[in-house]
Amino acid sequence: MTVTDEALPRSPAAGPAGDPVGDPVGAEVVAALVRDLDVGFAALYEAYRGAVFSTALRLCGRWAEAEDLSAEAFLRAYRALAGYAPGRVAALRPRPWLLTILANVWRNSLRSAARRPAAAPLEDAPDPPDPGEGVEDVAARRETGRELAALLAALPEMQRAAVVLRHVTDLPVAEIAAVLDLPEGTVKSHISRGLARLRELRAAGRDPGQKGGVR
Incomplete structure (x- = not known):
């Protein structure tokens, strides 16, 4: 699935040093991203993969589709970060930023699905x-x-x-x-x-x- 560049979210405002309210891990992830993109992205993925996948699973109701949505969201996140200036990375609030990307990917998948034949019935959607x-x-x-x-x-x-x-x-x-x-x-x-x-x-x-x- 693909998402247009216009759908890529702007990073929401952050508190001091990119520390998002209610997300104590966010400041550590942002600091790691500022130091090194690849190492920081690994930290980003480990910190938020559960939240991204659980959200995707409840949005779409299918395990395999949730995996695809999550993978696409993280791929787009990495590509975006690669083009961000350090100051923009430092201002990120990682959790809402990632979930905004996921929401856009999901909406795009709904538009694509509307142009395809009807999907199979919903599969079970248990938690991990x-x-x-x-x-x-x-x-x-x-x-x-x-x-x-x-x-x-x-x-x-x-x-x-x-x-x-x-x-x-x-x-x-x-x-x-x-x-x-x-x-x-x-x-x-x-x-x-x-x-x-x-x-x-x-x-x-x-x-x-x-x-x-x-x-």
């Missing part, structure tokens, strides 16, 4: 496995993942993104507003309406295979 889990816990989590993926897929695009970023990735509203390039009030509205719609769908016992009737 925990080696210490018992069989019963794994089964319950997989069922929850399948249900959540189906319900999220029924939401309009912006509601889905806002709900995932707030309640899966655990971003504050201000960062979600930066990622989605929306006013904070609009983000709050999308989250509220998305959660209300999810509750309606779950209460109605909605068939995960159906995708119609979304308001």
Whole structure:
């Protein structure tokens, strides 16, 4: 999949020395990037690959597609960083910056998918496995993942993104507003309406295979 250059996000404003509020790892990652791009990018990837993949998985509902979205997001991030001046790198807030790239890649994938034949039904979308889990816990989590993926897929695009970023990735509203390039009030509205719609769908016992009737 490809994303136009115009879709590449501007880096959100940062605090002193690029230290993002609510992201204590960010300052260390930024400092590493300023010192050496390749070493710093390895630190960036290790710090945020989980958040990027989990967000991608809940946005698209398919494991393989989430891997593709994540890989494309990190590839675009590296290419962007290679062209940034040191001052711009130092001003990065890595987490919202990466998730903005991911959101743009995901939107672009939706536009591409709309021009292709209908995709197969949603696959299970469990969280990454925990080696210490018992069989019963794994089964319950997989069922929850399948249900959540189906319900999220029924939401309009912006509601889905806002709900995932707030309640899966655990971003504050201000960062979600930066990622989605929306006013904070609009983000709050999308989250509220998305959660209300999810509750309606779950209460109605909605068939995960159906995708119609979304308001």
